[in-house]
Structure formats: C-alpha cells, structure tokens
Amino acid sequence: MVTRKPPVRLERRFTASPERVFDAWLDPDLVGSWIVGATPDEQALVRLTIDRQVGGCFSFLIRRNGIQIEYVGRYLHMKRPYRLVFTWGVAGVSEDLSRVIVELLPVGTGCDLTLTHEVSSAWRDDTGQTEAEWITMLGALAAELGDTTL
Numbered sequence: 001m002v003t004r005k006p007p008v009r010l011e012r013r014f015t016a017s018p019e020r021v022f023d024a025w026l027d028p029d030l031v032g033s034w035i036v037g038a039t040p041d042e043q044a045l046v047r048l049t050i051d052r053q054v055g056g057c058f059s060f061l062i063r064r065n066g067i068q069i070e071y072v073g074r075y076l077h078m079k080r081p082y083r084l085v086f087t088w089g090v091a092g093v094s095e096d097l098s099r100v101i102v103e104l105l106p107v108g109t110g111c112d113l114t115l116t117h118e119v120s121s122a123w124r125d126d127t128g129q130t131e132a133e134w135i136t137m138l139g140a141l142a143a144e145l146g147d148t149t150l
Contacts, residue, residue, distance in 0.1 A: 008117040008131045012138050016145040018081035018104040018111040026052040034144045037136035096120040
C-alpha cells in the first residue's frame with residue numbers, strides 16, 4: 001500500500017484586490033519581481049517566459065547558490081480573478097509534474113488566497129521544503145503588491 005502525503009496548502013490574506021493578485025501570477029514583469037522570493041543575494045531570476053493562456057507554458061530559470069534550476073509548467077485553468085491552476089516541475093528532473101491551484105476569495109477590498117500544491121511523487125519527501133519556498137514566494141508577492149499585513 002502506498003502512503004500519500006497530503007498536499008501543501010497555504011492561506012494568506014492580501015490587502016490588494018483579487019484582480020491585482022491574480023494578474024501578478026501572469027504578468028511577466030510582476031512575476032519576475034517576486035518568484036525568486038525574498039533572498040536575491042542567494043538566488044536570481046535568469047530567464048522568464050510566460051504564455052498566459054490555458055494550455056500555455058511557463059519557464060523560470062533561477063540561479064540558486066551557483067546552480068541553475070528551471071521550473072516549468074502549463075496553465076490548465078484560468079478564471080480571472082478567482083482561480084488559476086497549473087502544473088509545476090523542474091525541467092529534466094521528472095516527467096511527473098505537480099499541480100498547483102491558486103484560489104482567490106474577495107474580502108472587502110482585498111482577498112484571501114489559498115494555494116494548494118498537489119506534490120508529485122518525485123517530490124513527496126520534500127513537502128516541507130516546498131511549503132517553505134511557497135511561504136517565501138507569497139511573502140515576496142505581498143511585498144511587491146505593497147501589502148504590509150502578515
């Protein structure tokens with residue numbers, strides 16, 4: 001019997017509107033400013049490509065501690081500003097891609113974001129690292145949008 005770990009699930013409130021938060025996942029300029037997280041001394045964005053449509057692909061080539069890592073995926077579902085679903089993986093490491101679901105619920109003039117990362121079997125043992133990286137990226141996204149809440 002195979003034991004499956006539960007998906008990584010994070011929630012964060014943003015003071016920015018759902019539209020601004022949703023668009024920040026697809027606008028190359030905005031994505032480039034937060035996708036590496038809050039540690040630019042340790043990692044840097046080398047290249048970014050985004051085909052922002054259902055079926056379109058994305059690629060983020062990041063240099064982390066001198067090593068280049070290319071994150072890739074394909075957009076599976078988009079319903080602006082409420083839901084974005086895409087695959088997620090590391091190029092050349094595994095054909096078994098994870099699935100990420102970003103859901104936005106309007107709250108006043110801001111929104112609540114729920115991120116669910118259904119981790120692929122290749123990364124099941126690294127869910128703690130996956131969660132930590134998403135927490136860092138969501139914090140950088142909030143900072144980019146001018147959000148000062150915790």
